[in-house]
Amino acid sequence: TRSTRPQRLLKAVQKNATRGDPQSVISAIDHFCRHSEWAMNIGDEKVVNELNPEKVLELGTYCGYSTVRIARLLPPGARLITLEFNGDYAAIARQVIAWAGLEDKVQLVEGASEDWIPRMKEHFGIETFDLVFLDHWKDRYLPDTKLMEDCGLLRKGTVLLADNVICPGVPDYLQYVRNSLSYKSCYFKSHLEYTKAEDGLEKSVFLG
């Protein structure tokens, strides 16, 4: 059978990127997807650099591209937990993350966000997160945010960074974080990967 797109992405990484060099993994994936640098969501790097997070949660790993982009900026000892419930994608992402040499900063959990968010304390000993990157099914951003609130995983100052708030768009989530008294929210205009369409990230700080 024909290889899948994620399998071809992994091959491109193994062929064109240098083991242990996260930037070369990012460039190999950018090239594979015909991204161009200016189209990238540089918002995620700005937020990570400013925040210096110790504990990061990513919802929706896919092939691990944003995982590598974020994990490579983390200080030593910091940890990124990324949740992916599609076994094929999780298998590819594991190899992409390993190729980047970031496996000791990243914990990929194969499972659904709604099942694992309530288990962060007892399973990973995590009380609260410093940064959460939302990039999974768009209709799940809001329920999972409310679940994280209910599980006490957000502390005063926790940053939620949501991808694709314009395209494909997450209207219910945006309405919530922009109108809730518990968040201070702002929008990073960016471009949608692959195209020149406008997209953007929403950065929302939990106020406790």
Ligand SMILES: CNc1ncnc2c1ncn2[C@@H]1O[C@H](/C=C/CNC(=O)c2cc(-c3ccc(F)cc3)cc(O)c2O)[C@@H](O)[C@H]1O
């Ligand atoms: C619901 N709980 C969940 N728990 C764990 N993993 C979950 C998950 N939901 C989804 N996932 C996983 O996240 C990933 C889903 C991502 C959804 N993303 C998009 O649809 C998306 C779509 C576009 C896009 C935009 C424009 C366009 F024309 C075509 C595509 C751009 C993006 O940046 C996107 O992130 C998959 O790997 C899926 O298996």
Ligand SMILES: [Mg+2]
């Ligand atoms: Mg996305």
